[in-house]
Amino acid sequence: MNEASENIIAVRKLTTQLGKRVIHRDLDLEVRRGEVMGLIGSSGGGKTVLLQHIIGLLRQVSGSIELFGEPIEKMTAEEFRYITLRWGVLFQQGALFSALTVFDNVAFPFRELKKYGEGVDEDTLRELVFLKLQMAGLEAKDAWKYPAELSGGMVKRAALARALALDAELLFLDEPTSGLDPIRSAEFDSLLLELRQEMQLSALLVTHDLDSLALLCDRIAILDEGKVLITGTLEEVAHFDHPFVKEFFKTRPGEERRLRSIRN
Numbered sequence: 001m002n003e004a005s006e007n008i009i010a011v012r013k014l015t016t017q018l019g020k021r022v023i024h025r026d027l028d029l030e031v032r033r034g035e036v037m038g039l040i041g042s043s044g045g046g047k048t049v050l051l052q053h054i055i056g057l058l059r060q061v062s063g064s065i066e067l068f069g070e071p072i073e074k075m076t077a078e079e080f081r082y083i084t085l086r087w088g089v090l091f092q093q094g095a096l097f098s099a100l101t102v103f104d105n106v107a108f109p110f111r112e113l114k115k116y117g118e119g120v121d122e123d124t125l126r127e128l129v130f131l132k133l134q135m136a137g138l139e140a141k142d143a144w145k146y147p148a149e150l151s152g153g154m155v156k157r158a159a160l161a162r163a164l165a166l167d168a169e170l171l172f173l174d175e176p177t178s179g180l181d182p183i184r185s186a187e188f189d190s191l192l193l194e195l196r197q198e199m200q201l202s203a204l205l206v207t208h209d210l211d212s213l214a215l216l217c218d219r220i221a222i223l224d225e226g227k228v229l230i231t232g233t234l235e236e237v238a239h240f241d242h243p244f245v246k247e248f249f250k251t252r253p254g255e256e257r258r259l260r261s262i263r264n
């Protein structure tokens with residue numbers, strides 16, 4: 001792997017299709033190492049599908065996707081499986097395994113790693129799982145619960161603990177605060193910010209939440225009409241002349257102060 005590469009994600013001229021419908025056309029996106037990139041765009045515009053392509057769940061029609069400096073198209077299945085252990089994914093529904101306890105959900109990536117001869121013994125595994133739960137703001141007693149027994153906020157935290165399990169260098173976060181009330185959303189954002197500072201994470205974050213964008217993101221990419229139209233700081237993209245941007249940055253309750261500071 002070319003670790004010296006400045007970009008942790010580089011998507012070039014990506015064209016994708018689901019059924020007969022073209023979702024992305026010649027899309028370019030670069031995320032630098034250590035950067036949190038926000039991804040916004042109109043509903044149904046292809047943000048989640050883009051994430052699914054980047055993490056190799058879907059195959060593109062054309063174009064290339066490089067992760068950690070290497071094109072994923074050229075990797076063998078085994079090489080690809082191995083690099084999946086270097087990132088964590090938090091999808092909209094939290095995506096925990098419902099038949100496993102929180103403990104076993106968080107232990108899952110460690111057990112996967114064991115298949116490559118890099119596992120840890122059971123005592124170390126236990127310690128690491130409890131450490132990750134603590135980092136994600138869960139208590140030890142939550143470890144024995146099943147996903148159905150958790151609140152929405154706890155599901156997100158458990159999914160985050162699993163995403164961070166192997167000291168992920170890169171996180172894919174798809175609307176991590178959706179479904180949480182404003183207080184829980186703010187708590188979750190603060191947790192991500194703390195972790196980001198402690199672990200020097202890179203991340204691609206899909207969100208509709210202006211507070212999350214302002215707090216967490218270095219740059220923001222706007223996806224519309226199948227392409228990334230612009231990337232820039234929140235201030236830069238907020239001034240971009242486009243109907244989605246105008247609608248998105250319309251004042252919403254509680255956000256007036258932040259918007260005023262962006263516009264001034």
Ligand SMILES: Nc1ncnc2c1ncn2[C@@H]1O[C@H](COP(=O)(O)OP(=O)(O)OP(=O)(O)O)[C@@H](O)[C@H]1O
Nearest residue numbers: 018019023041042043044045046047048049050206
């Ligand atoms: N498995 C699938 N098969 C066919 N079409 C799909 C599939 N998944 C998504 N789509 C379509 O692809 C388009 C992009 O969907 P996607 O979920 O990526 O949008 P999004 O930008 O993430 O939207 P939102 O902000 O509402 O979550 C939509 O029109 C959706 O209906």
